[in-house]
Amino acid sequence: MTYHSVKTSPPNHHASDALLLSYAAGALPSGVALAVAAHTTLCADCAHRAAVAEDIGGSLLDRAEPAALCPDALARTFGRIEAPEATPPPRMHDVPPHLAGLPGPLRAAVNALPDTRWRLLAPGIRQIDLNPGARGGGSSRLFRISPGTTLPHHGHAGIELTLILQGSFTDEVGRFQVGDLAELEDDVVHQPIVDSAEDCICLIATEAPLRFSSLLGRLMQPLFGL
Numbered sequence: 426m427t428y429h430s431v432k433t434s435p436p437n438h439h440a441s442d443a444l445l446l447s448y449a450a451g452a453l454p455s456g457v458a459l460a461v462a463a464h465t466t467l468c469a470d471c472a473h474r475a476a477v478a479e480d481i482g483g484s485l486l487d488r489a490e491p492a493a494l495c496p497d498a499l500a501r502t503f504g505r506i507e508a509p510e511a512t513p514p515p516r517m518h519d520v521p522p523h524l525a526g527l528p529g530p531l532r533a534a535v536n537a538l539p540d541t542r543w544r545l546l547a548p549g550i551r552q553i554d555l556n557p558g559a560r561g562g563g564s565s566r567l568f569r570i571s572p573g574t575t576l577p578h579h580g581h582a583g584i585e586l587t588l589i590l591q592g593s594f595t596d597e598v599g600r601f602q603v604g605d606l607a608e609l610e611d612d613v614v615h616q617p618i619v620d621s622a623e624d625c626i627c628l629i630a631t632e633a634p635l636r637f638s639s640l641l642g643r644l645m646q647p648l649f650g651l
């Protein structure tokens with residue numbers, strides 16, 4: 426199965442202003458920021474709004490009162506630069522052919538993984554964990570979901586972003602196609618169903634663990650660290 430992004434029309438679902446401001450300020454968890462970065466490579470509108478948000482953040486910084494540094498700040502900074510790396514850098518390799526069409530920021534994340542095979546999560550649902558070391562504090566995963574498959578009914582303890590890379594799904598909020606970014610706040614409970622003829626491939630990033638409302642979802646949660 427090869428990933429191929431079929432670009433049909435500009436995205437219909439976008440990042441909110443609040444999300445883009447947090448993104449520009451560097452205040453988003455890494456997985457959520459990755460989803461926004463990947464969406465801006467597919468969406469000229471959000472790329473422009475993110476640039477405006479960065480300008481706003483920059484001009485606010487320019488106007489901020491300078492804060493006094495502690496006397497040894499410079500020495501401590503140089504000490505950190507010279508300190509040896511605590512962990513070796515991740516193994517780099519070529520992006521496998523089945524993921525070669527991903528947007529740039531996602532290709533970089535996949536490049537850093539030691540294992541890029543799809544793992545079966547549940548019938549019809551496969552995943553690649555982009556941040557396999559993290560547990561309990563949010564996540565970013567690529568999902569590959571078969572046509573007609575319904576995801577478990579769930580809510581969120583924080584933001585959940587879904588970026589569609591292939592295929593489409595429909596949930597209580599609407600229909601989401603290639604390039605669309607679904608941004609769900611913590612008060613939304615939804616149950617997406619894949620309605621495309623091909624597998625739906627999407628990036629799902631959460632700020633905090635999902636809250637499943639079905640027994641199946643709650644049983645899956647501890648097994649897969651969702």
Ligand SMILES: [Zn+2]
Nearest residue numbers: 439440468471
């Ligand atoms: Zn957009």
